[in-house]
Amino acid sequence: MSDAVFDNSVCDDSVTIYGTKLQSRLLIGSALYPSPKVMKEAIQASGAQVVTLSLSRQNPQANGGQDFWALIQSLGLHLLPNTAGCHTVNEAVNMAKMSRELFQTDWIKLELVGDDYNLQPDPIALVKATEILIKEGFKVLPYCTDDLVIARHLVDLGCEVLMPWGSPIGTGKGILNPYALQSIRDRFPDTTIIVDSGIGKPSHATQALEMGVDAILLNTAVAHANNPVLMAQAFAKSIEAGRDAYLSGLMTERSTASPSTPTIDSPFWHQNA
């Protein structure tokens, strides 16, 4: 056996979002949990350092969302507001501006629905809105499909983060097109790639991290589990496993079998057999 020493102390294996270094590669949503208490416990169990949230018309009779806001603030995490539900550039830009004022962050998870059937992002509107928002000083995290050319446009505009889907929001189908996602990873080695939707189970997340994806954004898969807190822990472990596997270097896949046990001089072995 070789006594070669491997450096397992990957001290600064952080993921970077517009200059902010994060130790956790899991970003988590705040929606769909069975209760605020479970939401808080699941988010904490996930180890996530970024939580997503959104905006809605206020109902003063329902306390104006102040309870939710207080709970989110108590977590002490980075806030990533989204523009969920926006269908036009104007809607998305205005929602981003409201989010920046309200949440005091330049980060915006830019979502622009192009089709209500699968909530597929509108690539043309996405690029237009991204251009406007970057000029206004936003740090845009665009939710996009796995289309390489749209990714190219977004990076050219100045996006330091891309959030391609694995599959449509809330479907849990995992990574439907590994080739396309791998192409984005390989083509933009200096861009932070976060798979934003479609992750349904921890093995999907591991697969993405093994491919070199930088991080995962989760919501439904955790919130809709029978035990969201336990599922949050499972995802945290799966993401860590996938990242370690990527850093370790995966073996090359082969089409023919190759014995792992040495065969020479094994019982019944014959030189000319």
Added chain:
Amino acid sequence: MINIEINTTPFQIAKQSTVELALTEFNAKPPYAVLLNEQFLPNSLYPNTYLTEGDKLEVISAIQGG
């Protein structure tokens, strides 16, 4: 009085009212952001933006999101 809408509901308010006054009468709970006729209105402009007949004000606050 003039007729406006706040969060899609009809609302009556005195002529020459500012957005700041409308928010107080609506009992808006901070923190919030505001759209006036579907355009973002920075909070610094609430005191000197005057409402007119038919204006649509939206008071927006934080909710859960993915």
